[in-house]
Amino acid sequence: xxxxxxxxxxxxxxxxxxxxxxxxxxxxxxxxxxxxxxxxxxxxxxxxxxxxxxxxxxxxxxxxxxxxxxxxxxxxxxxxxxxxxxxxxxxxxxxxxxxxxxxxxxxxxxxxxxx
Amino acid sequence: xxxxxxxxxxxxxxxxxxxxxxxxxxxxxxxxxxxxxxxxxxxxxxxxxxxxxxxxxxxxxxxxxxxxxxxxxxxxxxxxxxxxxxxxxxxxxxxxxxxxxxxxxxxxxxxxxx
Numbered sequence: 001x002x003x004x005x006x007x008x009x010x011x012x013x014x015x016x017x018x019x020x021x022x023x024x025x026x027x028x029x030x031x032x033x034x035x036x037x038x039x040x041x042x043x044x045x046x047x048x049x050x051x052x053x054x055x056x057x058x059x060x061x062x063x064x065x066x067x068x069x070x071x072x073x074x075x076x077x078x079x080x081x082x083x084x085x086x087x088x089x090x091x092x093x094x095x096x097x098x099x100x101x102x103x104x105x106x107x108x109x110x111x112x113x114x115x
Numbered sequence: 116x117x118x119x120x121x122x123x124x125x126x127x128x129x130x131x132x133x134x135x136x137x138x139x140x141x142x143x144x145x146x147x148x149x150x151x152x153x154x155x156x157x158x159x160x161x162x163x164x165x166x167x168x169x170x171x172x173x174x175x176x177x178x179x180x181x182x183x184x185x186x187x188x189x190x191x192x193x194x195x196x197x198x199x200x201x202x203x204x205x206x207x208x209x210x211x212x213x214x215x216x217x218x219x220x221x222x223x224x225x226x227x228x229x
Contacts, residue, residue, distance in 0.1 A: 006158075034216055043205060044159075044219045093158060095217065103149065103166075104217055108158040 002028045002098050006107025013084055013114055021079045021110045023094035030096035033077035034104075035069060038091040050077050084114045117142040117208045119220035127226040134193040136223050138180075138206030141187060148189040149207040149217065150180055159205070165189060176200070201227045 003026040013019050023033060031052045036044040048064075050056040050071035058064045066088075068080040077096075081088055094107040122137040140146055150162040163174025170182040180191045189206060206220040 036219075043221045046216055046218065049216055097215075103147075103161060103164050106151075106159045111156065 002026075002096075002105045004030070004094060004096050004105045004107045006094055006110060008110055009108060010111040011113070013112070015085055015114055016083055018080055018082045019084055019112060021081075021092055021094075021112075023077050023079075023096070023107045025075045025096055025105070028096075028098060028105075029074040030077065031074060032097055033071060034095045034097075035067075035077075035079050036093045036095065038093060038109075040091075044093060047079075081112065084112070086114045088112065089114045117146060117210055117218050119206050119208050119218060121204075121206055121220040121223050123223055124221065125224045125226070127228055128196045129228045130198055131195050134178075134191070134196045134200065134225065136191040136204050136206075136225065138189045138191065138220060139187050140189060140206070140208045142208055142210055144210050147209045148180075148182060149209075150174065150178070150189075150191050151205045151207060151219075153203045153205065153222075155202075162191070162204075196225075196227045198227050198229065201225055 005024045007022050033050045035047045037047050038044045047062045048056045048058045050069045052071045056069035071077040091109050093109045095104045097104050118141050120139050148165040151159040153159050162178050163172045165172050165182045173179045178193045203222050203224050205222045207217045209215045209217045
């Protein structure tokens, strides 16, 4: 079945540094990728939608300069958390739609801890 | 805009008892509806989805859900709970197109008592 490979699965970084999270579609073309954030004991909140070859669309309240999204190819979308702070510590998950009636494929998630 | 509510942030059932997790949605267009399960520190696993075909949808691990348009509901059920069913369950909705964003409900934590 369709797989989205998300890396890294966990990362610890120092406050003020940047972290890049990658999501690759392994056996299908992901023209769209959704990026979610999940805080402990909470639901998934949509952060942004990326489309291959165009600028990402951010949800209200999400800082586009802090969460940089790049979708340069049909198989790779990246989320970079710039100048990370402890409040950015969260579980980040990507998701790609697979076409009519096939639903969505989710990455396995990235646990980011900023110290 | 679409939204999802899940009645009961936490549900406890005895092993072998019926599992019922409630989900209501709002959408201005015919929706696609999903149930996902999440185990601690893991990603999401799709249990089942409704995409405008049969209103009673059967999923994995013995779960099923019924789409009721008149009630705007998509409740998840399982006849007999197993200990392994203990997890977080999320109902989600998208606006009926393949590439629309998926909006998640707040989630229901299911505990199974031996």
